[in-house]
Amino acid sequence: MPATFPLRWFAKFGIAALGLLLACALATAWFGNTLQLPSTTTRDGTLITMNRYVTEPIPDVVLLGSSLTFRLKEEYFATPALRNLALAAGSPVTGLEIVASQPRPPKIILVETNILSRAADPAVVARYSGSGSSQPMFLRPIRTAIAAYENWNHAPLTHAQAAVALGRLLAQPPSEFDNHIYLERALQQENADDPTAAVRRNAKRIEELIATLEQRGAQVLLFETPVSAQLEQSRSARITHEIVHARFPDPDRWLRVVFTRSELRWSDGVHLDERSAVIVAHSIDQALASLPGKR
């Protein structure tokens, strides 16, 4: 070490760096890591959803699925203790694997089967499987500050709090937004590939996980989130529908979701717009309420 080594500068530098790290470590130990951080990508949303599932009390009902179901926000549902674990750009198998890996399953598990062409995300499954998620040692100070502000300023609504606004939304007529450009693009994408192999693999895995979960007392029901009539006829949707219904032919395995299709709209060609999502959420509420001996 040369005689001119600026020890004082590096000592101050180290004190500042370690001080900030220590402050964040203490804050994490003190407050925990449960604040819902703002998500800037769909991946972030996934992690937030799963963080909540493994750190909060087990809900009575969980929804698993893809981005189609992700749009059904929890505050749209009147059913209490319902948690939506659908993963935008993800596979329902990811959620099902995580739910099955937890010590106690929810009473009712609803699995959307529209999109089964995607494999489970092994990284997300590994992170949230087992007795609990591994918590990071340090919280992210900037995101936590923003999360605290956002939660204070725009706290997530309960169904009761949102009911008036949802009622107003339902009173409006369906949107007249012309989505044909988005729909054409979605159709092009959904007609491009043959998902047979992936769907078969995922359907088989879902069957195995259903058997495991039902042995542990959960009831697993399948459902299809409504998509537009054109998209329903796409190659991918038809193949998926045929394979899944062939593997699960028992009508009692399916949640009977009843809705008026003419009321529904898909603003981006694929996903339900907000009003339609509320309608479908209410339909699921009714279907859950009518389950024999479960509610």
Next chain:
Amino acid sequence: MTFTSWQFGVLVAVVFGAYYVPPLRTFQIQLLVVASLIFYGYGQPELLPLLAVAVFGTYLFLILALRNRVIWLPLGIAFNLALLAFFKYKFLFLDPAASGLTGVEPIDFLLRLPLPVGISFFVFHNVSLLVDLTRQKSAPPALTSVFLYIIFFPQLVSGPITRAEMFMPQIKPKYLADIPFVEAAKWIVSGFFFKLYVANNLNEMTSYMTFPLYETLQTQDRWLLVFLYSYQIYADFFGYTAIAIGLALLFGYRLPINFNLPYIATSFSEFWTRWHISLSTWLRTYLYVPLGGNRHGVFRTYLNLMIVMGLGGLWHGAGLGYLLWGLLHGLLLVMERPILSRLQSIDSVALRAARRSVVFVCVTMLWIFFKLPNFDHAIGYLSGMFALGTNPNPPKLFYNLALLYSLPVMLQHLVPHALFERVLPRADPYLYGAMAALMILEAGPETSFIYFQF
């Protein structure tokens, strides 16, 4: 191997540990060359022979050009430009998806080789080596010195583009006592902070600028994201360069400064003296001046500017978007040239602020062609900025988060330098310490440096 990987940290620690050990001092150059080869070949060893061809080829042409500059210098430059053209622009003429590109197996093998990382940078080093050393009529340098100049790992893949006449005289024994540790630490911490905290976090947001995601954005968010990308690309490239400069200092080499607060430029010509300075300097020295510069009248000057900026755009990639980006910058330079001296003669704070704003907004808008190299996508994004968004379910962007992640770039550019100088001498170890902690705590998801693709 990237600067942000743990493998790179281990490599630097091992090489630094051995570099200043007195018995190894005579092997310092060789040690850096070996480290650079490991750095470059890690993960893609098949590219090492190409690097060897570039270095040995350039060295051979250098030796020959030192004997006869007139014949061998142009050939040496052509050899390097041919390498660049072959790897970078081949798919302008060939379909990469075709099963048999030419039908000749060895040629197809070469054509299918991936773009060597950093080729645009080390080819420019090679040209500088040939021009500078043959102009100085100096004695032929040792092969290891040539190797070191071309492949010195801090600057190998993304610059700064160091001129041979600046780097070669620095090749001599180095001593630990000469290292400016604080300066090196400041550069390295700043670099990692700007990359991990600013660029990687902003990248999460600007990922919405890609096709077709951008179609779901609200109009005001399209505008916001363009400005965020402007901050991101600066933070990303400034970050890389700062790390490179700091690392080079640890090994006793001083690389040129590549950025000097480019977003406070009051003219487009000033912008190019502040942004990617080493590339602008290279283009001016080895292209603009040899083309005649401003010595042959107004029209020829404008033409030279357009040629240099157009080629500068194409240097970034073989695409219409890059060419257009360069040409539009050229056009802005041409347009401001006749009025620049008149504008500069007016001493007005308001006018200076207005000029800064105009330059910043124009430069920022042109970054769209970088983010979206597909020309149709870029035009689609641009036109959407001037139309009302129609998607009823646009993604939600957190403006407060965007502001906090952009803040370091804004502060760096907007806080008066004098204030920094007055406050920093006492506070700077604490400030850099806080930056070091924040880059760990608040690092965005790992993404490669934007300029790696060039």
